[in-house]
Amino acid sequence: MKLTTTKRLERLHDRYANGDLSRRTFLTLTAAAAASAGLSMPWMGRALAAVQEVRFDGWGGTVQDAIDKFAFQPYTTKTKIKVVQGTFGDEDEIITKIKTAKPGDYQVIHSSGVNYYIKYVNAGLTSEINEANIPNMANVLQPMIEPFRKLTPKLSAVPYDYGTTGIAYNTKVISPEEAKEKGAALLLDKKYAGKVGGYSDMTTRVWYAALATGQDPNNLKDMDAIWAKVRETRDLAKKFWSSGAELMDLLSKGEIVVTDAWSGRVAALQDQGHPIGYLDPAGSYAWMEDMLILKGSPMAECEELINFMLDPATSIAVAEGQSYPPSLDPNKVKLTEKIEKLPAFDKTGTMKSLTFADPTYWATNEDAWTKQWNRISKGA
Amino acid sequence: MLMKRRWTLYDPRLAWMLVAPVLLLLIFFLVLPIAVMAGYTFFTFVTAGVETSALTTANWHEFLTDSYYSGFLVKTLRVGAITALLCGVLGYFPAYFIWATTFRHKWLLLLLLIVPFWISFTIRTFSWINILGEQGVINVALLKLGIINEPLPMLYNEGAVILGMLHFLLPYMILNVYVSLESIDRTLISAARSMGCTSAQAFREVTLPLSLPGLAAGLLLCFVLAAGSYVTPQLLGSGRDALFGNLIYDTIMGELNWPMGATLSIVLFIVLGFFAAVYTRYMGMSQIVKGLGG
Numbered sequence: 001m002k003l004t005t006t007k008r009l010e011r012l013h014d015r016y017a018n019g020d021l022s023r024r025t026f027l028t029l030t031a032a033a034a035a036s037a038g039l040s041m042p043w044m045g046r047a048l049a050a051v052q053e054v055r056f057d058g059w060g061g062t063v064q065d066a067i068d069k070f071a072f073q074p075y076t077t078k079t080k081i082k083v084v085q086g087t088f089g090d091e092d093e094i095i096t097k098i099k100t101a102k103p104g105d106y107q108v109i110h111s112s113g114v115n116y117y118i119k120y121v122n123a124g125l126t127s128e129i130n131e132a133n134i135p136n137m138a139n140v141l142q143p144m145i146e147p148f149r150k151l152t153p154k155l156s157a158v159p160y161d162y163g164t165t166g167i168a169y170n171t172k173v174i175s176p177e178e179a180k181e182k183g184a185a186l187l188l189d190k191k192y193a194g195k196v197g198g199y200s201d202m203t204t205r206v207w208y209a210a211l212a213t214g215q216d217p218n219n220l221k222d223m224d225a226i227w228a229k230v231r232e233t234r235d236l237a238k239k240f241w242s243s244g245a246e247l248m249d250l251l252s253k254g255e256i257v258v259t260d261a262w263s264g265r266v267a268a269l270q271d272q273g274h275p276i277g278y279l280d281p282a283g284s285y286a287w288m289e290d291m292l293i294l295k296g297s298p299m300a301e302c303e304e305l306i307n308f309m310l311d312p313a314t315s316i317a318v319a320e321g322q323s324y325p326p327s328l329d330p331n332k333v334k335l336t337e338k339i340e341k342l343p344a345f346d347k348t349g350t351m352k353s354l355t356f357a358d359p360t361y362w363a364t365n366e367d368a369w370t371k372q373w374n375r376i377s378k379g380a
Numbered sequence: 381m382l383m384k385r386r387w388t389l390y391d392p393r394l395a396w397m398l399v400a401p402v403l404l405l406l407i408f409f410l411v412l413p414i415a416v417m418a419g420y421t422f423f424t425f426v427t428a429g430v431e432t433s434a435l436t437t438a439n440w441h442e443f444l445t446d447s448y449y450s451g452f453l454v455k456t457l458r459v460g461a462i463t464a465l466l467c468g469v470l471g472y473f474p475a476y477f478i479w480a481t482t483f484r485h486k487w488l489l490l491l492l493l494i495v496p497f498w499i500s501f502t503i504r505t506f507s508w509i510n511i512l513g514e515q516g517v518i519n520v521a522l523l524k525l526g527i528i529n530e531p532l533p534m535l536y537n538e539g540a541v542i543l544g545m546l547h548f549l550l551p552y553m554i555l556n557v558y559v560s561l562e563s564i565d566r567t568l569i570s571a572a573r574s575m576g577c578t579s580a581q582a583f584r585e586v587t588l589p590l591s592l593p594g595l596a597a598g599l600l601l602c603f604v605l606a607a608g609s610y611v612t613p614q615l616l617g618s619g620r621d622a623l624f625g626n627l628i629y630d631t632i633m634g635e636l637n638w639p640m641g642a643t644l645s646i647v648l649f650i651v652l653g654f655f656a657a658v659y660t661r662y663m664g665m666s667q668i669v670k671g672l673g674g
């Protein structure tokens with residue numbers, strides 16, 4: 001939907017009325033005054049129509065391809081607003097870039113849920129969304145929104161999809177029966193020494209060590225045992241991957257035969273015909289992703305984009321394309337059979353079958369654990 | 381009567397004016413960023429992505445007292461030295477061949493040296509995955525020929541990292557040695573031969589000593605570039621094969637700890653700068669400039 005000048009003015013005025021002043025404040029007031037007086041100036045139209053593109057940064061690969069094809073391209077066709085895209089392999093990388101850029105250079109981030117949301121909040125990078133501008137948020141699963149709202153009552157992000165980091169294995173080497181029997185212990189099976197992989201990420205490594213030591217990942221009691229297990233996996237591992245593309249490359253080329261892996265990327269490999277199996281062991285690491293609007297972004301356009309992305313037709317198409325279930329509530333929106341078969345899909349809409357990381361608990365330990373993991377990953 | 385001072389050919393003011401643009405570039409794009417980084421080393425890390433300007437020496441204290449960092453530094457210098465030495469050994473012969481050949485189109489050989497630079501460095505590094513991997517060219521060929529039963533573990537280890545760096549650095553070494561050889565007066569070799577030296581003796585007594593400045597320049601260049609490398613260990617090595625550059629990357633990009641990352645960056649800068657300074661003291665920088673300039 002192309003924003004009309006009137007609609008844009010209404011929204012900008014709303015934002016001003018809500019106390020959400022931006023660099024456009026002057027423009028808003030001038031334009032609103034001019035509109036109310038029935039006046040218009042030649043430069044106004046150009047200035048108001050200045051936002052012709054929105055910047056988006058995501059995970060690249062099959063995930064971003066799906067978002068681009070099913071959301072951004074139709075959005076651009078409809079609104080003439082171009083979505084300029086960038087990619088990152090690790091979200092900390094993009095946070096570093098955002099910190100060194102000026103507000104507005106980076107606008108919408110496909111972010112890794114509440115764990116990362118805290119980082120943006122702490123660094124003062126978040127904005128305040130006017131939820132009235134995203135009516136499709138009504139269809140989003142409330143259990144996904146709540147953790148964000150606990151951190152900032154006025155949201156800066158909207159949940160968009162979710163998935164799990166389960167166990168992927170090469171079915172030519174490991175049978176589904178063996179995988180089911182061993183579950184997360186496959187990552188510590190000496191039989192596969194030198195053929196094991198894993199995500200080079202502290203949370204994933206600590207999470208799977210917690211499962212291996214029988215501890216609750218959201219309430220770890222024995223960190224020494226955790227780090228011992230992390231080292232054990234490291235010693236068996238051939239390579240810890242750092243991006244979805246690298247994960248797919250290692251699995252498809254047979255460099256590794258078992259790894260923890262993102263469910264959607266495994267589904268993409270299966271679609272390509274690779275002999276890769278996937279299972280979510282008990283307590284598998286569940287995560288959600290959100291569309292985060294950064295401070296200094298053109299809010300009206302970004303909200304409009306997210307509303308478009310959350311439109312059921314768009315969201316379903318993206319979900320099928322990227323192989324991750326959407327954040328839409330299955331009790332409110334009829335989802336397709338393909339989505340219902342995706343790994344990690346929760347048909348109840350309560351998300352109770354999935355174990356998410358407690359953001360406050362993990363945020364408290366993040367600095368120390370990341371440092372320790374970085375050392376262990378390098379042989380310490 | 382006062383005479384208005386005129387510009388002369390060697391007027392210092394003219395010299396300053398000519399050098400001013402370069403000086404400004406150096407100040408804004410080299411000195412200032414390094415100074416900012418140096419300042420950052422005294423900032424206080426609060427949490428991931430958050431630091432304050434409250435001054436502290438905690439980062440330097442951590443670096444100096446934690447053996448993890450010094451161990452990494454030693455390992456990085458070791459890998460850098462091995463890579464540079466291998467470059468020296470492997471690079472000398474092609475350089476000598478290009479210099480000594482009577483092939484009419486010598487320029488073609490020199491062109492071949494720089495052809496790899498036309499391809500992205502990252503792609504060149506990635507290409508080794510398809511060569512050394514379990515399903516790479518070497519393993520597949522050896523398996524099909526029945527020479528091996530299991531693929532050889534050639535990727536994601538220190539050997540692969542050094543190989544990747546050799547691939548990237550060898551042209552620098554060859555060019556440096558070649559330039560050095562080119563500056564040798566060939567009549568000296570003829571003189572040595574006419575005085576009874578064999579070819580091998582002439583090489584050992586005349587050519588090799590006179591080409592040493594180029595070899596040393598190449599060694600320094602390869603060592604500094606290898607020790608500061610980040611991409612090659614990231615792509616071709618495992619976590620254990622990370623170098624100091626990877627440590628800096630992880631500290632800044634992974635832990636979002638800029639003060640500590642800045643400290644490590646300054647350490648690497650000082651250490652590599654020390655080696656460059658020692659080289660300059662004894663050999664001078666002119667050889668490297670000649671080598672890079674062709």
